[in-house]
Amino acid sequence: MITMITLRRFGAQTASILWKDLRCELRARQVWMAMGMFALLALVIFNFAFDLRVDNVAAVAPGALWIAFVFASILGLGRTFAAEQEHGSLDRLLLCPVDRKAIYAAKLLGNLVFIGAVELISLPVFAAIYNLPVLTGGIIPIVLLGTVGIAAIGTLFAAIAGNTRAREVLLPLLVFPLIVPVVIGAVRATQGLISPLAGDLPWLGLIAAFDVIFLSISAVTFAYVIEE
Amino acid sequence: MSIQTMPASQARPAAEQSLPAAIQVEALSKTFALRPVLRGLTFAVPARARVALLGPNGAGKTTLLRILATLAKPSAGEVLVAGFDVRHDADQVRRRVGYVGHQPHLYEDLSARENLEFFGRMYGISDHRARADALLERFGLRAKANERVRALSRGQVQRLALARGILHEPALLLLDEPDTGLDEDALALLAEVVRARAAAGVTTLLTTHQIARGLALAETALVLAGGRLVHNGPAAALDVDDVRALYTARRGAR
C-alpha cells in the first residue's frame, strides 16, 4: 500500500520534472540540434581520418559511430542542469519535498530523450555514408542499452562537475574513463551485427550488467552530490 | 483559506500556548568551508509570530535561513520547525516552509502559470491548477499568466516569486531579503502578504538590510552579529540606532 503510494508519487514527481526540463530545453535552446550536427560531423571526419575502404570499413565504422555518440552525448550531458543553473537554482527544487531519486530519474530520462533523438538522426546517415547494414532490429537494444549506460554515469557526473568552476572540462575527463566498458561492449555488439562472429561473447549482457550497476550506484549516491 | 498544517490554530486561539513553537533552535552551530558561521544559537519563535532577523553582512542570517529551509544541515545542535527535526524529518519541514529569496529563481522559459503549476506538483498539491489561478489573480498577474517569465517585468517576476512562496500554504514563511530590488507596489504587496499570512496563523521570519522596514513589519527582532545571537526581543523596543549599536558591539549583551 504505502509502497504503491510512494511509487506513484515518485512517478508523478519524475514526470513533472521531466516535462519541465523538456519544455525549457525545447523552448530555449536547440542543443539537441547542435548535438546532432556534432555527431554527423564526427562521422564525416572519421571517414577522412581512417581512410575508410571497403575492406576495413566493417572493422572501423562501429568505433567511429560510438565515438560520435559519446562525444555528442557529452554536449547534451553538460546541459543536464542547465534549466536550474541558468535561470533557476537547484536549491529551489531541493526546497520542495521531492524525492532526490526522482530528480535523478527525471534528469536521466531527459538526457535519454535528447541523446536518443540524436542517435535516431545519425544512425540512418551512418548506414548510408558508410554503406553498412546496421538498420536492423538488432541495433535497437545495442543503442538503447549503450545509451542508458552512458547517460546513467553522465547524469551523475553532470551534477558533480556542475558543482565546480570547470564544469565543461571536468565532465568528459571524469566520464570517459568510467564508460570504457560500455563503449567496448557497444562497439563489439555493433560489429557483431555487421559481420557476425562465431562464438562471439554476450556483449549485450555486459552492457546490461554495467547499466544495472551504475544505475543503482548513481541513484543511491546522487543525493550526496546535490545536497548537504 | 485554511492552513492544513495547523488546523487547531484558527478554531481555538486560546490553545496557542500549547502549539509547538514554529521554530525551536538549540545550541545551533554551523561551520561552512571550515569557517564558523553560526556559533551556538538558542532561541524559539512561537507560532504566528512575525520576526525580523537582522544583522550585518556575514552575520549568518542566510545560513540560518538555509538551515531552517533544510538546504543546509546543522554542524551541531538541534533545530525543529513546527515540531519536526530539520535533519531527520526534512520532507515534513519542507512541506511546511515557504521560501522567498532576493533572487526569484523561476524557470524563465516557462510561463507564469506553468511555473506555479510545476511547483504545485512538486509540493504534491492536488488542486494546483485552481490554486495557481487564484494566486495569479490575487497578485495581479492574470493577464500575464501565459507569458514566459523571461518576458515579465522585474516587479512582476518578484510578485510571481512571492506567489510561489505561499503556494503550498506554508506554516512558516522565510523571506530572505525579499525587499532587495522590489518596487513600491511590490513592497506594499509584500507588507500586505506578511500581515495577511500572520493573521491566518502563519509564522514569518524575514531578513532585510532595511532595518526600519524590518522593525516595522515585525513584532520580534532577532539580531545576529558574528554568528551569535545578540538580541531577541520586541521589535517595538528597538530603533534603527539600537540595532546599529548591536551590530558593532558584538561581544556585548547576550
Add this chain to the structure above:
Amino acid sequence: MHVVGQPPAAPARGAPGLAPATGPARALEPVLRPLRAYGEYILAAASALGVILALWAAFFYAPTEAIQGDVQRIEYVHVPLAWVAYLAFFVVFAASILYLWRRDERWDLIARANAEIGTLFTTLVLVTGSLWGRPVWGAWWAWDARMTTTLILWFIYVGYLLLRSYTGRSEGGARSAAVLGIVGFVDVPINYLSITWWRTQHPAPQLPLGGEPQAPPAVVETLLLALLAFTLLYAYLLIQVYRLHRLQTEAERLRARIESA
C-alpha cells in the same frame, strides 16, 4: 593495517566544530599516543630497511631468469607497486563510503591521501611496466588487458585528484569526491572484464605476474619480501600524507577563524 582500519585519533587540540574523537579512538588514546610517537620511527626504519633488502634480494639473491635475463628483475618492484596501488584505491573506496555514512572529515582525508599515493604508485606501475615491455615485447606499450585497465584506473584517479583540486576543501567537494571514489573503484572489475573479453580474439603476451607455477623458491621469497617492504612503505607514506592533509585543513580552519573573529 591498523592505520587504515582506524583513523588516528584526533589531536588533543582539536578545534571546536571538528568532530571529536570517537569512542574507541579515545579509549585507546593512552596506548596509541606512545605507539604513535615511536611507532612511526620504527615503521620508517622498517620500510627503509625492507626496501633496501628487497632491492638487494632482487639484484643479488633472486636468480637470473633464463629467457628474459636481468630485465625480469623489474618484476620485484613492479608487482609490489601494483599491489600497493590497488590497496590504496580499495582504501579510497572504503573510506569514501565511511565518509558519506559518518560524515567524519578524517575519513575524507584518508580517502584523499590514499588517492594521491595510489595515483603516484599507478604512475610508477605504468613506467616500470613500460621499461620491462620495451626489451621483452619490443614495444613500450601493448594493449594488454591488465595494462589497459591500469591505464584507465590511472585516468579515473587523476580525475579524482583534479576534482579535488577544483573543489578545494569544501564539504560539497568532499562528498562529490567520495561518490567518484566509490563509482571509480566499482568500475575497475567491470573494466578489467570488458577489456579481457575485448582482447579475447587478440591474445596479448601475459605479464609475468606469478608466471611460472614452479617458480624457484628464491623468486617467491624475493617477491614476498618486496611485497612486505612496499606495504610498510605505503603505511609510512599514508601516515605522512594524512598528517599533512590534517595540518593543512587545521591551518585553513585557524586562518578562517582569525579572519572571521
